[in-house]
Amino acid sequence: MLNIQPQFIKQIAPTLSLQQYNEIPMIVLDHPVGQAIISLQGAHLLSWQPKHTAQNVLWLSEVEPFKLGTAIRGGVPVCYPWFGGKSSPSHGYARISMWQLSDYQITEDNATLAFSLFSDDDLIEAKITMTFSDSCELNFKHYGVENAEVALHSYFNIADINPISVEGLPTSCFNSLTQQPEQVPSPRQVAENIDCIYAISNNATHHIVDPIYQRNIEISHKNASNTVFWNPWHKATSGMSEEGYKTMVCVETARIDKPLSQSDQVSVIIKVA
Template identity: 55%
Template structure:
């Protein structure tokens, strides 16, 4: 992969090209992060108090313009799944603008805007980096009643030795197309794609990396959990599923209105 510095925006913030895609790189006292302007997609976040990345990114990701990036937090909007074309919406394939940033001693704010060709605002994202990470998504297309999923890929040392805790006890299993009763704590050792009714908080116990990842959902209607296991998935190696789990903050059945949808991640 070719990495080229394009512009130094501030001492802590620079813009690079990763092959065809512009990527912001943050190096700050609170930690480091990388955000692709294609999709306003967080692809790396390492808080200052941790060693491992919190989000997972495919080691074979080609960073080709116009192709979905496998990992981080893709923004599935204005639809989820195969409701339209392209799958999971166009927002993750389009360039967003970095419209403002505020770098303080103990916190960093980055603001991104998606516009139409006529410069009409479609959606806004604010990312906040401190000891925790917060993403707030605001939809401006009220008439269309779009859907949203913050399709977060979490990085774990070994998925078979990790637990996902504090899940709801009912879920729609996409693979069987059935509603099921499930335990609140799950260990993933097979292909899983489940849509849960939203609760406020989930926890990933990452045993190998000796950490817990707390996930807070704000104004979500569903939580989606996904791991493809050995099933062939674009831009993912045969072993890629061993170190990731997707826990998604979503608005699928209840469409987006004016109230923002938020995601907060804390690592302990």
């Protein structure tokens, strides 16, 4: 998992603590339902391992240095208020901004943590609420007056890229590498650099079938307009080792085609069977 020894800072609740990983403060959940780690830089879920799984559900780069002001490679980055390189920094400023743990509720059966992003004049811009039980639900809400894009850029941990397949994707997408629409197979496997944006229904569900780990990761998108499917294959990628692409695949929950208006929300629910 995280390749840096943490420094304990503060106990927040019996199952919740504040710890420091190199330059970045993290919220660490150690609960009977499972374990999770969230970076306060970016409100970035780095790790989630429910109690019934032998492996982490999320992938995190083994060479990640955890530097302030540098986006973390892996987990579930929050790309907001824009997606891609249309402005600077790429994928928006939210993932390199400090968020606040603004609320939490912990019971025997689940834990809910809320993280808020404030502007320089202390006005709320966005909130992401994370609920951990036998599933993981991330709910993002946009508070700004101007429309915004968002992607919950989920990196999933897999045993090996070659035999996995992703079920439920449409058969047409926009290929970001060629900048052209194209027809693609479904289910879909990875044997090359893939960076595709799919238009989806509001409540689409996709499955990552991993025969080596013998598990099925179910990804249910709520109020989303797009799924982004990405694996860099052999392409050199910042923050990732040469072999990193072999154990990860991104199936993202996004609002790109239909940007968020004020108070709009988008969610993803992740389950493992």
